[in-house]
Amino acid sequence: MNLKNEKTRAFLESLLMILLGTIYILLGINFVPVISIVFPAFFIILGVRHGIEYNIVSILISILVVGLVVDKYTAFFIFIAFVPLSIVINYVIKKRGKSQELILYSTITSLVSYVIAIVLVKRFFNISFIDQIEKSFSLVLKTQLDMLKETGLSNYEMYQTKDILENAYEYMVLVIPSAVIIFSLLTAYLNSILSIFILRKLRYGIVFVPRFSYFKLPSNFILGVIVIYLGVFLLKQLKVFYYETIFINVSALISFAFFLQGLAVLIFLINKSRLNQVGKVIFIVLLILSFPLSAIISMVGFLDIIFNFRGIKKEI
16 A cells, blocks of 8 residues: 555656646746756656656656657757756765765766767757857847947947957857856756755755855865966967867866855855845855956955865865
């Protein structure tokens, strides 16, 4: 009787997760695409609770519905990008793997999945990810210039503004490789932390993921950065093609690493302050969204490696 009740509960929860997950991903696709990256969390939770087979079957049904409602291209991309990640996170959590293993394996899986999805979509559907990005940037550029024309700027000012915007968009296209890596890390981390948070609320004693405020780069990270830049300089001397692209992407990844540590330091200090919980959340969100402050936050991260502002002895 208990086994029958358990199967019934698993079946009903599967239906619920399929419904919620499908509605969520459709809202993401149509309104705020970036929220779609936590789509696997619905099925990870289900898989940990009732078995990985429920995860796989439910996420496949949800993606099939997306394909029927939206299009085959979108469903195919979601399938390649998210199903392997969902399975890996589910497996590591269920096996009570270490938090470092969870983040490492899920990030690698997410990166490989995104790359394969981009390549296969280009091959089977003739849709180029880079071309889509460039078209989006061109559309945004045209829209911004049209808006600026209405402000009464002179031709010279318009020319300068257009030049600045074009350079900015060209830079954004160049950093797409590093952006994919960063996005893979965020996808893996957010799905892991969200799944674990909800499972803990459901009283599942599972793998512990360290608080982000205690994130710390290795103490020899700066030495590693120097070695990397020496390697990039060597590529320049050898006149390797795409040297500039390599340099820009390496710099972007290193800056992001320093930014993460700087953000962790600031969040650590905010948590130690007397602000109420709402005030802390608002402050942290503003820090993350404040792009002009990113250089300052990265500098804080760089200095923390040297001076260890938080007094963290053990590297996490």
